[in-house]
Amino acid sequence: MSKKTRDILSLMDLNREEFIDLIDHAMRLKEQTRAGICPQLLSGRMAGLIFHKPSLRTRISFEVGTQQLGCGAMFITDKEIQLGGRETIADAARVLSRYLDVLVVRTFHQSDIEELAHWSDAPVINALTDAFHPCQVFCDMLTIREKLGVLEGVKVAYFGDGNNMTRSWMNAARLLDIDLWVATPPETHPGQKFLDECLDGAKGNITITDNPANAAKDADVIYTDVWASMGEKDKAAEKTLLLKSFQLNSSLLEKAKSSCIVMHCLPAERGREITDELMDGHQSVVFDQAENRLHGQKSLLLWALGEI
Numbered sequence: 001m002s003k004k005t006r007d008i009l010s011l012m013d014l015n016r017e018e019f020i021d022l023i024d025h026a027m028r029l030k031e032q033t034r035a036g037i038c039p040q041l042l043s044g045r046m047a048g049l050i051f052h053k054p055s056l057r058t059r060i061s062f063e064v065g066t067q068q069l070g071c072g073a074m075f076i077t078d079k080e081i082q083l084g085g086r087e088t089i090a091d092a093a094r095v096l097s098r099y100l101d102v103l104v105v106r107t108f109h110q111s112d113i114e115e116l117a118h119w120s121d122a123p124v125i126n127a128l129t130d131a132f133h134p135c136q137v138f139c140d141m142l143t144i145r146e147k148l149g150v151l152e153g154v155k156v157a158y159f160g161d162g163n164n165m166t167r168s169w170m171n172a173a174r175l176l177d178i179d180l181w182v183a184t185p186p187e188t189h190p191g192q193k194f195l196d197e198c199l200d201g202a203k204g205n206i207t208i209t210d211n212p213a214n215a216a217k218d219a220d221v222i223y224t225d226v227w228a229s230m231g232e233k234d235k236a237a238e239k240t241l242l243l244k245s246f247q248l249n250s251s252l253l254e255k256a257k258s259s260c261i262v263m264h265c266l267p268a269e270r271g272r273e274i275t276d277e278l279m280d281g282h283q284s285v286v287f288d289q290a291e292n293r294l295h296g297q298k299s300l301l302l303w304a305l306g307e308i
């Protein structure tokens with residue numbers, strides 16, 4: 001049975017050097033995988049993928065990634081374990097980590113994943129909560145590094161809802177020298193307290209604005225996410241009203257650098273937060289971004305299990 005090595009509950013669980021090393025490692029893993037080389041570095045281990053929300057990319061990239069590393073994977077929905085329902089999260093964590101070597105968890109409350117990690121003997125990886133989506137932003141950095149050749153000094157402009165993606169981007173700007181602009185209305189601002197925490201000792205810069213044109217100006221990356229996240233689809237109409245001027249479209253892209261790449265974590269609601277023209281345009285990297293979930297998360301799994 002494995003003993004706890006490293007949880008990844010948010011990007012704040014990595015320091016700057018670890019982040020950069022793990023991106024380098026992910027690039028090597030990607031090259032190897034594409035050459036048909038899949039070292040069985042986690043042979044004999046077993047991952048539990050506990051998902052309380054739907055998923056295409058995260059679930060499948062973790063299932064494929066674990067298997068490419070020689071690690072078994074078991075998909076577990078809340079129907080079976082009813083985390084915090086049939087027994088306390090603490091008791092469930094202590095039992096699960098007797099069987100499993102790593103827990104990959106997608107759920108609602110960040111406090112639940114923190115409690116699970118506190119009691120689990122196996123490392124816990126956040127596969128999305130209402131608060132954060134660290135795996136996505138880590139893998140997006142791999143895509144930016146591949147497409148632009150650097151991470152340092154890159155201007156990333158995020159448009160739309162101040163949500164789990166926004167907060168993980170803000171965490172990334174605390175760790176790395178990026179110039180992050182978040183264009184969002186006051187109603188979906190991620191919160192002054194969280195902004196202050198991210199800016200305290202930050203390597204990068206974070207500007208929050210309700211002016212999309214300022215955010216897009218000379219950007220290297222323009223990025224968006226759905227306007228109504230999982231668990232709040234009942235707010236879709238309200239969010240559309242608030243966010244309609246924050247859409248990724250050609251007039252916004254014109255303000256960015258000509259080399260600007262267009263990113264979306266997916267799933268996209270085409271015609272709402274992003275136009276078809278941008279999703280399918282030559283500056284879009286959204287499907288490379290989706291592929292990189294596989295390679296980036298293999299690097300995170302190896303780190304969580306103490307193999308890097």
Ligand code: CP
Nearest residue numbers: 055056057058265266
């Ligand atoms: N981007 C992302 O996490 O996609 P899924 O919700 O399909 O996993």
Ligand code: NVA
Nearest residue numbers: 163225229230265266
């Ligand atoms: N903010 C979105 C991200 C989906 C990958 C959500 O939580 O639904």
